[in-house]
Amino acid sequence: xxxxxxxxxxxxxxxxxxxxxxxxxxxxxxxxxxxxxxxxxxxxxxxxxxxxxxxxxxxxxxxxxxxxxxxxxxxxxxxxxxxxxxxxxxxxxxxxxxxxxxxxxxxxxxxxxxxxxxxxxxxxxxxxxxxxxxxxxxxxxxxxxxxxxxxxxxxxxxxxxxxxxxxxxxxxxxxxxxxxxxxx
Numbered sequence: 165x166x167x168x169x170x171x172x173x174x175x176x177x178x179x180x181x182x183x184x185x186x187x188x189x190x191x192x193x194x195x196x197x198x199x200x201x202x203x204x205x206x207x208x209x210x211x212x213x214x215x216x217x218x219x220x221x222x223x224x225x226x227x228x229x230x231x232x233x234x235x236x237x238x239x240x241x242x243x244x245x246x247x248x249x250x251x252x253x254x255x256x257x258x259x260x261x262x263x264x265x266x267x268x269x270x271x272x273x274x275x276x277x278x279x280x281x282x283x284x285x286x287x288x289x290x291x292x293x294x295x296x297x298x299x300x301x302x303x304x305x306x307x308x309x310x311x312x313x314x315x316x317x318x319x320x321x322x323x324x325x326x327x328x329x330x331x332x333x334x335x336x337x338x339x340x341x342x343x344x345x346x347x348x
Contacts, residue, residue, distance in 0.1 A: 177204035190233045198227045217242035225249040256291045261298035271307045
């Protein structure tokens with residue numbers, strides 16, 4: 165019975181997303197995605213432009229910002245895990261390598277915009293992609309800022325704010341994150 169009902173349920177969620185997108189706009193549908201059952205999230209993302217590898221596990225509560233009516237800026241590798249309540253800014257590409265883990269409540273930011281603040285005169289709108297290498301681990305609540313590239317096998321400690329790129333096998337921690345040691 166479960167084999168029949170589960171695909172119908174997931175299909176209904178995908179249809180609900182499409183209907184919201186058509187009648188209420190993409191932003192409303194995107195909000196619906198953040199509350200959707202995790203079993204439907206991956207299908208909705210791929211149907212709307214994301215590239216998701218095999219055996220990826222994307223938890224519910226994921227929030228996307230600046231999607232531009234599609235998720236085409238998101239690339240998730242094989243065997244990745246994206247935890248609950250992760251926030252991903254898709255102003256630019258976000259590429260997550262194979263076997264990477266993004267722990268719950270982490271944030272990936274790809275742009276800086278001061279809006280209408282007078283600071284906008286000094287700090288202009290800026291966008292840069294974020295790349296997380298294969299076999300990387302982002303601890304709970306970590307933040308990746310625009311332009312950051314993590315080499316393969318990096319471990320980011322919980323609560324760290326990563327403001328610059330790091331080479332392969334780096335253990336990084338802190339605010340701002342600094343190299344703590346090289347991993348074997």
